[in-house]
Amino acid sequence: MTQQDYSLAELMTVAAAEAFRGNGEVLATGIGLLPRLAASLAMKTFTPELMMTDSQSWMLSEPNNVSGRAVSDRQAQESWMGFSRIFDNVWSGKRHAMVGPTQIDAYGQTNISALGSDYQNPKVQMLGVRGFPGNSICHANSFFVPDHSRRVFVPGECDVVCSIGYNPKRLPRGYSLDEIDIRRVITNLCVMDWGGPNHQLRVLSLHPGVSLEEVQENTSFELAVVDDLAITAAPTPEQMAIMAILDPANSRAKQLKDNPAGDRRRLEESRNV
Amino acid sequence: MDKVRSAYEAVSEIKDGMTIGIGGWGPRRKPMALIRELLRSPVKDLTVVAYGGADVGLLCAAGKVKRVIFAFVSLDFIPLEPYFRKARQSGAIEVSEIDEGMMLLGLRAAAWGVPYIPTKLGLGTDVVRLNPQIKMVDSPYDNKEWLAMPALKLDVALIHASRADQRGLCQIDSPDLYMDDWFARAAETTIVSCDALVDTDYFHQGDNARSVFWERNVTQIVVPIAGGAHPSSCDPLYGFDMAHFKEYAASAAGDGIAPYLEKYVTAKNEQEYQSLVGGIDGILALPLPVY
Numbered sequence: 001m002t003q004q005d006y007s008l009a010e011l012m013t014v015a016a017a018e019a020f021r022g023n024g025e026v027l028a029t030g031i032g033l034l035p036r037l038a039a040s041l042a043m044k045t046f047t048p049e050l051m052m053t054d055s056q057s058w059m060l061s062e063p064n065n066v067s068g069r070a071v072s073d074r075q076a077q078e079s080w081m082g083f084s085r086i087f088d089n090v091w092s093g094k095r096h097a098m099v100g101p102t103q104i105d106a107y108g109q110t111n112i113s114a115l116g117s118d119y120q121n122p123k124v125q126m127l128g129v130r131g132f133p134g135n136s137i138c139h140a141n142s143f144f145v146p147d148h149s150r151r152v153f154v155p156g157e158c159d160v161v162c163s164i165g166y167n168p169k170r171l172p173r174g175y176s177l178d179e180i181d182i183r184r185v186i187t188n189l190c191v192m193d194w195g196g197p198n199h200q201l202r203v204l205s206l207h208p209g210v211s212l213e214e215v216q217e218n219t220s221f222e223l224a225v226v227d228d229l230a231i232t233a234a235p236t237p238e239q240m241a242i243m244a245i246l247d248p249a250n251s252r253a254k255q256l257k258d259n260p261a262g263d264r265r266r267l268e269e270s271r272n273v
Numbered sequence: 274m275d276k277v278r279s280a281y282e283a284v285s286e287i288k289d290g291m292t293i294g295i296g297g298w299g300p301r302r303k304p305m306a307l308i309r310e311l312l313r314s315p316v317k318d319l320t321v322v323a324y325g326g327a328d329v330g331l332l333c334a335a336g337k338v339k340r341v342i343f344a345f346v347s348l349d350f351i352p353l354e355p356y357f358r359k360a361r362q363s364g365a366i367e368v369s370e371i372d373e374g375m376m377l378l379g380l381r382a383a384a385w386g387v388p389y390i391p392t393k394l395g396l397g398t399d400v401v402r403l404n405p406q407i408k409m410v411d412s413p414y415d416n417k418e419w420l421a422m423p424a425l426k427l428d429v430a431l432i433h434a435s436r437a438d439q440r441g442l443c444q445i446d447s448p449d450l451y452m453d454d455w456f457a458r459a460a461e462t463t464i465v466s467c468d469a470l471v472d473t474d475y476f477h478q479g480d481n482a483r484s485v486f487w488e489r490n491v492t493q494i495v496v497p498i499a500g501g502a503h504p505s506s507c508d509p510l511y512g513f514d515m516a517h518f519k520e521y522a523a524s525a526a527g528d529g530i531a532p533y534l535e536k537y538v539t540a541k542n543e544q545e546y547q548s549l550v551g552g553i554d555g556i557l558a559l560p561l562p563v564y
């Protein structure tokens with residue numbers, strides 16, 4: 001296998017796994033197949049003390065495969081963790097959730113509830129706020145964005161603000177912005193965090209072949225950039241092997257449209273031939 | 274002490290304008306036979322509190338609902354509940370949209386007889402802006418602002434359990450009881466449908482009493498209906514009926530709810546309904562989902 005034989009989904013998964021590095025004994029929750037694969041990869045490699053559920057009601061000592069499971073398959077249950085008990089544990093802060101919001105604004109506020117300016121009569125009703133309001137003020141959150149565009153990274157504020165971000169105007173009395181803990185943003189173009197001046201969204205690394213201009217063009221607000229802007233690290237052979245074990249049915253290949261290659265330069269090289 | 278009633282008798286406890294809580298979660302362990310009975314009743318103007326699935330969608334589509342108090346309404350594998358979506362996008366219903374955990378706190382406050390529970394959930398979000406009835410409070414112990422989640426008092430709770438006896442002892446075998454215990458405790462009247470009616474002796478055996486999650490004085494009515502959660506799941510007895518949910522969702526994109534109700538609900542009893550969806554044997558054969 002050459003260095004370039006990895007998909008964008010695999011590159012994003014490995015970058016997303018990095019978000020959990022050194023997190024310690026927290027509940028790692030990846031919503032959606034790739035974030036779940038990422039959290040599982042982190043738990044299987046560099047952050048083994050992470051905790052995980054079976055996405056239903058048990059805590060697991062070993063993550064389940066994200067594909068190819070049968071009802072009868074055994075799983076490494078270590079405790080019961082029904083929905084209400086998850087709250088009892090994570091309201092203390094010991095969780096890192098990676099979620100996929102429909103809208104994200106410059107403050108790190110997100111929306112999964114409804115689209116349109118009239119809340120009573122929304123243009124599009126989506127999921128509802130779900131656990132976002134509580135999660136965002138209780139524990140760390142990261143975002144996974146399969147399609148980096150101005151429709152996701154919106155100007156102004158989200159149509160419905162479902163999660164608290166770094167907006168001083170919305171900060172409840174007695175709180176400081178430093179109590180809000182939004183970690184990484186992994187998109188199909190780059191990896192970012194909220195570490196720019198005044199918690200500005202900041203580019204940490206570009207995926208191979210992606211330009212900074214393209215990232216900025218697809219974002220409705222101004223981005224900060226780290227001084228030592230890197231290229232997102234390719235999956236190692238070990239990480240590729242573990243992803244193959246965790247996802248035996250290769251469901252990761254179906255998560256991004258047309259399953260693009262992880263290194264765009266390779267595609268361009270082949271076009272130039 | 275005989276709390277066993279028919280679905281018709283049970284649902285006739287529900288009056289116009291009442292607030293009803295519905296147990297279960299999305300497409301999982303919803304008291305759907307009771308919902309179908311409610312659809313056949315003349316009741317209207319309900320306020321519904323639920324971790325919603327097709328229960329909420331059907332009640333909205335049938336014009337039974339004035340307000341929905343919710344954190345999500347979803348069928349899981351069909352993420353957006355089609356009839357709830359229609360009702361929202363046409364402005365047909367009022368809503369109070371809150372965090373999943375806030376709903377739990379509201380039910381607990383009602384169960385414990387306190388007006389509210391202070392929490393930080395929801396602070397800084399539109400949950401506060403869009404729910405003007407939710408107030409902020411100062412703590413006597415610190416200088417921070419807290420959200421006062423008001424008690425969600427229910428007139429009636431509807432729940433589906435694995436088993437119950439005629440005295441209202443209920444057992445849930447499913448891996449998760451969701452917030453069903455809190456729905457039961459928050460309600461004036463709790464109506465529990467169950468897959469099987471058992472003698473009280475059953476609970477004396479082994480550790481069966483271990484999976485009784487609320488006390489019998491919290492249950493007022495028991496309605497035995499085998500397969501009564503269909504098309505939602507009653508794990509480990511049966512999974513949810515994906516094909517049926519797909520037909521239901523397709524109707525929203527096609528001719529609307531009227532033909533669906535005509536085919537499955539209106540002027541049909543539960544036996545007739547079940548014969549249309551493969552009978553009790555077909556329901557019990559529905560595979561459990563793998564997550």
